[in-house]
Amino acid sequence: MAKVYIPLDMAAVAMGADKLAAAVAQEAAARGENIEIVRNGSRGMLWLEPLIEVETPAGRVGYGPAKVKDVASLFDAGFLAGGAHRLSIGIVDEHPWMKRQNRVTFVRCGVIDPLSVAEYEAHEGFKGLKRAFEVGPAAVVEEVTKSGLRGRGGAGFPTGIKWKTVADCPPGKKYVVVNADEGDSGTFADRMIMEGDPLSLIEGMLICGYAVGASKGYVYLRSEYPVVAKVFQSAIEKALEAGWLGNNIKGSGFDFDVELRIGAGAYVCGEETSLLESLEGKRGIVRAKPPLPAHVGLFGKPTVINNVLSMATIPMIMEKGAKHYADLGVGRSRGTMPLQIAGNVKYGGLFETDFGIPLGVVVNEIAGGTRSGRPVRAVQVGGPLGAYVPVSLFDLPIDYEAFAAKDSLIGHGGLVVFDDTVDMSWMARFGMEFCAIESCGKCTPCRLGSTRGVETIDKIRSGQNIDANIDLLKDLCHTMKFGSLCALGGFAPYPVESALRHFPEDFRKSALEAAE
Amino acid sequence: MAGAAQYSDERAREIIAAHMGLEGPAMPILHALQEEFGYVPDAAVKQMAEALNISRAEMHGVVTFYHDFRRAPHGRHTLKLCRAESCQSMGAERQARAFLDKLKLDWGGTTPDGALTVEPIYCLGLCAHSPSALYDGEPIGCVDAERLDEIAAEARD
Numbered sequence: 315m316a317k318v319y320i321p322l323d324m325a326a327v328a329m330g331a332d333k334l335a336a337a338v339a340q341e342a343a344a345r346g347e348n349i350e351i352v353r354n355g356s357r358g359m360l361w362l363e364p365l366i367e368v369e370t371p372a373g374r375v376g377y378g379p380a381k382v383k384d385v386a387s388l389f390d391a392g393f394l395a396g397g398a399h400r401l402s403i404g405i406v407d408e409h410p411w412m413k414r415q416n417r418v419t420f421v422r423c424g425v426i427d428p429l430s431v432a433e434y435e436a437h438e439g440f441k442g443l444k445r446a447f448e449v450g451p452a453a454v455v456e457e458v459t460k461s462g463l464r465g466r467g468g469a470g471f472p473t474g475i476k477w478k479t480v481a482d483c484p485p486g487k488k489y490v491v492v493n494a495d496e497g498d499s500g501t502f503a504d505r506m507i508m509e510g511d512p513l514s515l516i517e518g519m520l521i522c523g524y525a526v527g528a529s530k531g532y533v534y535l536r537s538e539y540p541v542v543a544k545v546f547q548s549a550i551e552k553a554l555e556a557g558w559l560g561n562n563i564k565g566s567g568f569d570f571d572v573e574l575r576i577g578a579g580a581y582v583c584g585e586e587t588s589l590l591e592s593l594e595g596k597r598g599i600v601r602a603k604p605p606l607p608a609h610v611g612l613f614g615k616p617t618v619i620n621n622v623l624s625m626a627t628i629p630m631i632m633e634k635g636a637k638h639y640a641d642l643g644v645g646r647s648r649g650t651m652p653l654q655i656a657g658n659v660k661y662g663g664l665f666e667t668d669f670g671i672p673l674g675v676v677v678n679e680i681a682g683g684t685r686s687g688r689p690v691r692a693v694q695v696g697g698p699l700g701a702y703v704p705v706s707l708f709d710l711p712i713d714y715e716a717f718a719a720k721d722s723l724i725g726h727g728g729l730v731v732f733d734d735t736v737d738m739s740w741m742a743r744f745g746m747e748f749c750a751i752e753s754c755g756k757c758t759p760c761r762l763g764s765t766r767g768v769e770t771i772d773k774i775r776s777g778q779n780i781d782a783n784i785d786l787l788k789d790l791c792h793t794m795k796f797g798s799l800c801a802l803g804g805f806a807p808y809p810v811e812s813a814l815r816h817f818p819e820d821f822r823k824s825a826l827e828a829a830e
Numbered sequence: 831m832a833g834a835a836q837y838s839d840e841r842a843r844e845i846i847a848a849h850m851g852l853e854g855p856a857m858p859i860l861h862a863l864q865e866e867f868g869y870v871p872d873a874a875v876k877q878m879a880e881a882l883n884i885s886r887a888e889m890h891g892v893v894t895f896y897h898d899f900r901r902a903p904h905g906r907h908t909l910k911l912c913r914a915e916s917c918q919s920m921g922a923e924r925q926a927r928a929f930l931d932k933l934k935l936d937w938g939g940t941t942p943d944g945a946l947t948v949e950p951i952y953c954l955g956l957c958a959h960s961p962s963a964l965y966d967g968e969p970i971g972c973v974d975a976e977r978l979d980e981i982a983a984e985a986r987d
Contacts, residue, residue: 328956328971360958363971499914502955537861537898538954540967573852576861578896581952595856595882597895613853655958657919662958685920694915698952730916730957744918748952754895 316349316394319367319374321424323356323509324541325502330381331364337382338366341389349394355510357424358664359411367406370396376409377401411661414680416642418650419627420503420666423510429548431556434513440558442632446521447566454525455481458628460636462648466503467493467584467621468696468725468801470647470714473628476618479608480526483616488528490519491593491612491619494535494542495577495584498697500656500728504622506664508535508542511626512549516559516572518625521632522618523570531572532612534589537579547574581698581752585800586619588754599754600800621726623652643669647713655681657694657730667712674708677731688733692817694741696725698748699805701812702738721815723808738817742810743771749806760803763794767810777824784814784821834868834903841866842874846881856882856892860899869900905940905947907985910964911973914953922961926950929978946985 320326320335335351342349356363357376365378366388375396377388384401391399403409417423426433434440446454459474480488492515496504508515519531535542550572553559561569575593577583583592587601590612611617627649631639640648647669653676655662660682677683677693684690692702701722703710710716717724732741746767753760767790774783791807798804814821835841845862849855856878863874870893879889893899911917911926930948933941940947956962959971965981 324954324969325956325959325971328954328959328962328969363959496955497953499953500916500957501953502957505955538951538964540964541969575857578857578860578898579951580896592857593854595854595892597891599895657916657957657960659958698915728916728957730919732919736919741915741918744915748914752952 316347317352317369318349318394319352319354319369320364321356322353322428322541322545323363324505324539325360326356326363326365327541329363329379333382334364334366334380334385337385341385345389347389347394352427354426355423355428356506356664357406357412358420358506359409359661360663361661362403365403365406366393368394368396372396373405373407376403376406378403411663411665411680415666416650416668417666418630418639418642419514419623419652420507420511420664421630422514423507426511428510428512428545429552431513431552431558434511438633439513439629440517442629443517443520443524445632446524447564447568451481451525451527454521454632457636458525458631461631461639462636462643462646463624463627463631463639464647464714465621466623466627466651466726468498468723470724473620473624476608476620477522477526479606480528480616480618483609485527487613487615488526489612489615489617490522490526490528490531491590491617492519492531492533492622492625493584493586493589493619494533494539494622495589496539496622496726497536497581497584498699498726498728500694500730501654501697501726502656503652503654503664503727505539505542507622507626508539509545512546513553513558514626514629515546515622516549516553518628519572520558520563520570521628522620522625524568526616526618528618529569529571531570532593533572533574534577534583534593535574536577536583543574543576550574580754581748582754582800582802585802588800589619590617597754599756600802602799644711644713645669645715647715651712651724651727653712654726654728655731656728658684658686658733659731660685669713670711672708673703673710673712673729674705676712676729677708681729681731684731684733686733686735688735690731691734691736692732692738694730694732694809695728696723697728698745699723699801699808700725700728701808702741702816703812704816706816721808721812723805737823738813738820739771739775739823742813742821743768743775745806745809746771749802753802757797757799757803759794759797760799760806763790763798763803764806766790767794767806771810774821775824780822780824788814835866837867837871837873839873839877842871842877846878850881856889860893860896864899869903872901905944905985907945907966908947908949909981909985910949910951912952912954912956912960912962913950916953916957917961920960925961925973925975925978928975929982933982941985943986946982
């Protein structure tokens with residue numbers, strides 16, 4: 315029986331994967347072909363979605379982007395045996411995009427049936443947890459610390475230190491919380507792993523719970539990801555059925571449950587303390603720190619709160635050892651970074667690579683430049699709170715410290731590419747507007763500063779006292795950066811300041827127009 | 831939304847009671863209420879405040895904090911257009927503006943026949959297929975003006 319893979323990934327679905335799967339099943343039945351359709355995650359070559367893959371003795375052969383109207387011709391071409399077709403990309407693993415990567419966190423994503431516990435186990439799944447059970451909680455914390463893993467949510471805080479803080483709290487009720495409120499534009503790695511390899515996140519949570527002494531885990535997922543909610547909920551049920559969740563897991567004496575909770579469209583809930591408030595059923599207002607969530611977290615109990623990618627990387631670290639992971643990367647940026655290439659690009663998708671790759675290589679070679687065919691002008695790295703990086707800085711390596719040295723950030727690893735039609739003063743205005751819409755309102759610099767920022771940029775754009783207003787805007791950015799309680803107000807100035815610094819001409823267009 | 835049930839205190843009480851065993855049940859209850867009635871009616875907010883033993887003001891504060899929770903019925907269909915940076919890099923802002931102008935709506939507005947509500951959304955994680963949209967919960971990538979017109983027509987039927 316031929317095995318056909320068609321992704322259930324939300325991006326693939328957005329490009330017609332569900333209709334395609336139905337059409338393939340129907341065509342196979344009409345032709346009397348016996349096939350099994352597996353709804354896998356995405357391989358990350360998103361420009362090829364929906365990508366159909368067929369298992370052949372030589373490996374999996376891919377066809378994409380496939381539309382319903384291509385189905386008959388795919389069958390005619392004998393695609394079930396890997397036959398030639400204009401949509402064929404050959405053996406998927408041999409594709410240059412795949413070959414150039416170092417897939418660590420995403421090693422199973424797109425490869426396995428995400429809702430099959432048996433397949434997960436056959437692909438090294440739960441080996442990390444088994445090893446954790448062997449070595450004991452303290453050794454797990456030690457291993458994670460030694461790996462050098464830093465939080466992939468954006469802040470880059472060492473994961474092991476967080477875990478140790480919670481583990482060192484006196485025994486009692488503790489929580490593991492996963493931040494799946496992936497709100498940054500240009501990012502979709504959390505979404506992809508939760509759709510393509512959800513059991514790795516569950517295993518990571520189990521290892522964490524075991525290490526710190528927690529028996530309950532929550533995943534806080536944004537409501538903008540309806541497909542993830544469905545897939546992840548079934549993954550929880552499958553893990554429960556297979557005895558990987560619940561009481562006395564696999565005879566270890568360790569109990570753990572995972573519950574999925576859905577957010578309600580508030581970007582600020584990606585901030586960890588705001589997320590905890592929301593989980594508790596309150597307004598997502600940011601808490602002042604200290605106390606740290608590790609001491610006083612969810613419902614006032616010690617809580618580990620980690621990003622999806624950090625947590626999903628834990629099983630591999632436990633399975634292969636800290637050194638294996640720490641040997642990847644550069645400087646203090648250890649391991650790999652799943653980069654998300656988005657916006658105006660020819661080849662958008664997920665590209666996991668060791669830290670250190672230059673930004674320009676990613677944009678020009680891997681992403682293939684712009685989809686519009688026009689020259690690249692700016693890349694926003696790290697979401698709506700990330701800086702706009704000009705082409706002149708394209709030799710910057712993807713590395714937390716190198717970016718920080720240029721007043722930029724890597725954040726969650728999203729890259730949004732803009733061509734030369736972009737108006738950077740508009741993007742700066744949008745940055746402030748977004749902050750105004752999403753501010754939780756607790757602290758003044760963010761709540762008022764963002765609205766004043768919009769107004770000031772409007773004045774600049776309409777040519778009123780440009781120099782004085784730019785000075786005022788810079789001053790406002792400074793206040794927001796150093797006076798805000800959390801990263802929303804504190805980082806919202808990054809796109810604005812970088813636009814001012816690297817693209818000053820865009821703030822003086824009205825003056826030029828007036829002079830002409 | 832299509833198929834939303836008429837509000838009744840009794841049904842609201844049932845929904846609330848079904849979630850009371852959860853830790854921090856407010857958000858799951860609000861989602862369930864909106865799923866059932868198409869919005870979160872004020873009468874249900876009052877019921878929630880009583881069940882959770884918090885003031886109505888506090889409960890009101892929670893409902894109004896989150897963009898997703900609606901306080902009044904919406905159009906029969908909802909189209910959410912992404913306004914975030916990645917979609918803007920592919921011209922989403924201009925496209926959305928033109929579409930809204932054509933329907934004579936502003937963000938959050940509903941067509942006079944009650945067929946379609948158009949809301950902004952800030953990132954669907956479909957950033958390699960910008961501009962993107964969500965129509966009655968169904969994701970759509972690489973949305974163009976033609977597709978938007980089709981949706982507007984579909985919604986009217």
